[in-house]
Structures are given as C-alpha cells and as structure tokens.
Amino acid sequence: MVSHDPGTNVGPAPAAPHGGSKRGSSGLPDNPRQDPRQTSASGARRLLDAASGPLHPVARDTLLAAVDVGWADPARLHVEGRRARALLDRSREVVAAGLGVRPGEVSFLPSGPTALERAVDGMAYAARRRGARTVASAVEHSAILVPGRARAAAADDPSLLAEVAVDPTGRLDLESWEAALSAPGGVVAVLQSANGEVGTRQPLEAAREVAAAHGTPLVVDAMASLGRDDVPTAWDVLVGDARSWGGPPLGVLVVREGVRWQWSQARADVEHGRTDVTPWVPLVLAAAEAWQQTAATRADDAGVARGLVDDIRSAAAAVPDTEVVGDPEDRLPHVVTFSSLYVDGEALVDAFDAAGYAVASGSACTSSTLEPSHVLAAMGVLTHGNVRVTLPLPAVSPGLVDDVAAFAAAIAPTVGGVRDRLGVGDL
Amino acid sequence: MSADDEAVVDARGERCPLPVIRLARVVAERPGVRVVTVLATDPAAAHDIPAWCRMRGHRFVEARAEAGHAAYVVEVVRPSTPAGAP
Numbered sequence: 156m157v158s159h160d161p162g163t164n165v166g167p168a169p170a171a172p173h174g175g176s177k178r179g180s181s182g183l184p185d186n187p188r189q190d191p192r193q194t195s196a197s198g199a200r201r202l203l204d205a206a207s208g209p210l211h212p213v214a215r216d217t218l219l220a221a222v223d224v225g226w227a228d229p230a231r232l233h234v235e236g237r238r239a240r241a242l243l244d245r246s247r248e249v250v251a252a253g254l255g256v257r258p259g260e261v262s263f264l265p266s267g268p269t270a271l272e273r274a275v276d277g278m279a280y281a282a283r284r285r286g287a288r289t290v291a292s293a294v295e296h297s298a299i300l301v302p303g304r305a306r307a308a309a310a311d312d313p314s315l316l317a318e319v320a321v322d323p324t325g326r327l328d329l330e331s332w333e334a335a336l337s338a339p340g341g342v343v344a345v346l347q348s349a350n351g352e353v354g355t356r357q358p359l360e361a362a363r364e365v366a367a368a369h370g371t372p373l374v375v376d377a378m379a380s381l382g383r384d385d386v387p388t389a390w391d392v393l394v395g396d397a398r399s400w401g402g403p404p405l406g407v408l409v410v411r412e413g414v415r416w417q418w419s420q421a422r423a424d425v426e427h428g429r430t431d432v433t434p435w436v437p438l439v440l441a442a443a444e445a446w447q448q449t450a451a452t453r454a455d456d457a458g459v460a461r462g463l464v465d466d467i468r469s470a471a472a473a474v475p476d477t478e479v480v481g482d483p484e485d486r487l488p489h490v491v492t493f494s495s496l497y498v499d500g501e502a503l504v505d506a507f508d509a510a511g512y513a514v515a516s517g518s519a520c521t522s523s524t525l526e527p528s529h530v531l532a533a534m535g536v537l538t539h540g541n542v543r544v545t546l547p548l549p550a551v552s553p554g555l556v557d558d559v560a561a562f563a564a565a566i567a568p569t570v571g572g573v574r575d576r577l578g579v580g581d582l
Numbered sequence: 583m584s585a586d587d588e589a590v591v592d593a594r595g596e597r598c599p600l601p602v603i604r605l606a607r608v609v610a611e612r613p614g615v616r617v618v619t620v621l622a623t624d625p626a627a628a629h630d631i632p633a634w635c636r637m638r639g640h641r642f643v644e645a646r647a648e649a650g651h652a653a654y655v656v657e658v659v660r661p662s663t664p665a666g667a668p
Binding site: 527 | 602603607629630633
C-alpha cells in the first residue's frame with residue numbers, strides 16, 4: 156500500500172540532499188512564497204545585517220529536501236530512522252573535516268549560545284574538585300558573561316568570574332589575561348576568535364599559551380568567524396553557530412580528544428554525551444551543505460567583504476563626529492561598526508530602514524534594556540549613535556556590492572538628517 | 583573659580599544621547615564655563631561622557647555615585663575641538 160503521508164512517500168535510497176527536484180513528490184506546492192529579500196532596484200531592501208541569516212540558497216534547498224528524507228529520529232531502528240542516522244553521520248563528517256577534527260569530537264546542539272554555555276559547564280564540572288573560576292574577556296558573548304555573573308553572585312564570590320579588559324580596539328589585554336589566570340581556582344578560560352559586534356580578532360595563540368602555562372583549558376567561541384575567516388586551531392573546546400556560514404541556527408560543540416570535559420547531565424547515547432536533545436537532522440544537513448558551499452568560495456568572498464568593509468569604514472570616518480571602531484586591519488572581513496555623536500541608535504536604524512537598509516545597532520536605545528552593548532562599553536567607545544553592519548555572503552545577497560556602495564553614500568546624509576531633526580547640527 | 587565658571591546639567595531621567603547633547607550645548611553656548619557637572623541616571627552616560635571628552639578634546643575628571651544617580655565632572659579645554667571636525 157502506498158503511503159499518502161508526504162513524510163514517508165520518498166524512495167528508499169537516501170537522496171542526495173540537493174536541489175528542489177524532490178519537492179514535486181512531496182505534494183507541497185513549489186516555492187509557494189516569493190523570497191521577501193530583494194537587493195536591487197529602487198524601493199528594494201538592502202540587507203546589511205546578516206548576523207542571523209538568511210540561509211545560503213543551496214542550504215535552503217537542502218533543508219526543504221531534507222524535511223522529506225531526514226525527518227526521522229536517528230535513534231530509531233526502522234528504515235526512516237536509519238536513513239536519518241546516515242544523513243546525520245555524513246553531515247557530521249562534513250563539518251568535522253571542515254574544522255579539521257574527528258567526527259567523534261563534534262556534537263550538534265540547539266543553538267550556538269547553548270553550545271557555548273555547555274562548553275563552559277562541561278569544563279567546570281570536569282574540574283569541579285580543583286576550583287570554579289572562569290576567566291573570560293570582557294567582550295565575550297552574553298552566554299558566557301550572564302551565567303558567569305549569576306554564578307558569582309549566587310556564591311557571593313566575585314572571583315568566580317574574571318572579566319579581562321580589552322584595549323580600545325576590543326582586543327584582549329594579554330597582561331591582564333595572564334594576571335587573571337595566575338589567580339588560584341581557575342578551571343576554564345574563554346575567548347572568542349573574533350568579536351561579532353566590532354570584528355576585532357583576538358590573539359588566540361598567545362592567549363592559549365598563557366592559559367596552558369597555568370594549566371587552564373581554553374574554550375574558543377568562533378560563532379562570529381566560522382565560514383568567514385580561517386578556522387581557529389588554538390583551542391581545547393571550540394564552539395560555532397551554523398548561522399555564521401549561511402546555515403540555519405545550530406550549535407556546534409567540538410571537544411578535542413583528551414580534554415577533560417564532562418556534562419553533569421550527560422546521556423551517553425545523545426551527541427557523545429554533550430546534550431540531551433537529538434538534533435533535527437534536516438537542520439544538520441542544511442548546516443553541512445552551507446559549510447561546503449561557503450568553504451568553497453570563502454577566500455574570494457572574504458576578499459570581497461574586506462574591500463566593501465574598507466569602503467564603509469572610509470565613508471563613515473568622513474562623517475563629522477563619527478568614530479569607526481574595532482581594529483581596521485586585524486579583523487573579520489565582513490563586520491564593521493561606527494558611532495556618531497548626538498544621535499540615538501534607534502533613530503539611525505529607523506532612518507536607514509526607511510531608506511531600505513537593514514542594519515543593527517549596539518546602542519541601548521535599540522535594545523529592550525537600558526544597558527548599551529557591553530562590547531562598546533568595555534572598549535571605552537561611544538555607545539550611542541551606533542550602527543553595526545554584518546555583510547551577508549555574496550551567494551545570499553547577489554546585490555551586495557551595489558548595496559554597500561549605496562549604503563556608503565547614504566551614511567553622511569542619513570546621520571546629518573537625524574542630527575538636523577534633533578536640532579544638534581550645530582554642536 | 584567663580585560660579586560663572588561652573589555649570590551643572592541635570593539630565594536625571596533622560597536617556598542617551600540627551601545627557602551628552604545637553605553637556606555639549608552648555609559648553610558651546612557658555613564660553614566662560616570651565617567645569618561642567620552632569621547628573622544622570624542613564625547607564626550609557628558612564629561610557630558616553632568620557633568618550634565625548636576624548637573625541638572633543640576635553641578632560642574627563644571623575645564619575646561619582648550619588649543618591650540615585652551619578653555625577654560626571656568634565657573640565658572644558660578651550661579652544662575645544664570645533665563642531666564638525668571629524
């Protein structure tokens with residue numbers, strides 16, 4: 156009997172997760188909606204905030220196809236489950252090869268921030284008899300700093316989280332890092348490969364050398380850099396988020412063999428004991444596909460992005476009372492941020508949005524809290540009037556070069572217009 | 583130092599960038615002012631007032647915690663960086 160369930164009505168062989176050709180057999184309409192993103196022509200949207208996506212177009216096709224062929228629980232022993240398992244294993248091999256590690260070192264978690272918090276928890280639990288102190292830079296992801304501060308507050312012991320200073324470009328101060336690691340009780344050090352808000356790269360090799368000299372393993376948060384910049388090698392545990400390489404939201408946790416790491420609630424049968432949730436295989440497949448696509452064009456894409464960011468940096472720096480922050484050279488290729496005096500970030504984001512540009516901001520006025528970006532604050536740079544650009548991959552946004560040229564030309568008049576409305580043009 | 587040398591900007595309850603705008607306004611419109619104290623409750627002021635001083639060539643003296651707000655003391659350096667200078 157032929158099943159009419161679209162989820163099972165596919166051939167027995169695991170189809171290559173490519174293309175939309177499988178879509179016809181699913182009974183679903185082909186591409187029912189128009190892609191809301193348009194990147195050219197007047198009145199169109201220009202995407203300059205790609206921190207959360209959208210998907211690489213090939214990964215999008217893979218995801219849609221995988222919904223049909225890879226939906227099953229990979230722990231099940233039936234045909235559908237085994238097929239999902241095979242696809243999961245293949246995807247893990249792709250990601251592991253891309254990161255230069257073994258498949259057994261790679262686990263998939265529901266999100267990047269979840270994986271990052273788990274990375275620290277596993278280090279701290281494995282070393283719980285030695286101490287409980289975390290050393291992290293002051294510009295780490297909130298998934299590090301917020302729980303760390305909460306633990307320190309709950310124990311009434313501020314030493315449980317050392318937040319190490321950065322210089323005005325956002326780069327770790329290595330002397331302070333050494334001093335923080337010299338204090339007793341340190342069990343885990345955390346440093347990002349590069350900052351996702353301002354783009355500055357961190358000195359991973361030097362930081363890991365110092366950490367290792369004090370017997371402290373290093374967690375590296377590469378959520379902003381994977382797929383855009385060289386894969387870091389100086390780490391004991393590595394964390395990524397498939398969104399940075401054009402994939403769906405998916406956490407990647409890599410624990411190097413031999414590193415003492417244990418999750419207190421581990422179930423050995425799920426993702427090597429590093430999570431309690433089996434990943435949804437279509438997401439993993441799409442992440443692996445996006446990795447292959449992005450890795451194949453990375454050198455060229457990074458070169459393009461680097462030049463475009465240089466253009467934005469020059470245009471913003473020419474605007475009166477505007478600071479372009481972050482390291483101008485030793486940085487991610489695709490991230491740039493600047494702050495303009497006397498304007499609020501929300502007004503700037505709104506003005507750019509009305510003109511067709513999607514940009515982000517680290518200013519307090521644009522967030523739900525009163526606190527501005529902890530990254531800008533730690534750098535000692537202006538927190539108001541902030542605009543953050545995260546360039547999409549060229550494959551995601553074919554009009555990228557044109558979009559950036561138009562944006563660079565729009566910065567001065569947009570900032571000037573907001574200043575005029577606020578009556579601060581004379582200050 | 584006479585009272586004309588000093589100014590107090592009460593920006594309590596105002597959100598960024600208003601405390602910095604009002605500070606800049608006082609410095610621009612009262613050429614005799616040498617020290618400005620800004621009272622503010624907005625947490626962004628703690629970062630933005632020192633950043634403004636650095637960008638415009640003034641000296642950030644100190645931040646003091648007072649009852650329910652903070653006081654930021656700025657020493658005006660004249661001639662200050664002219665408006666519109668990059």
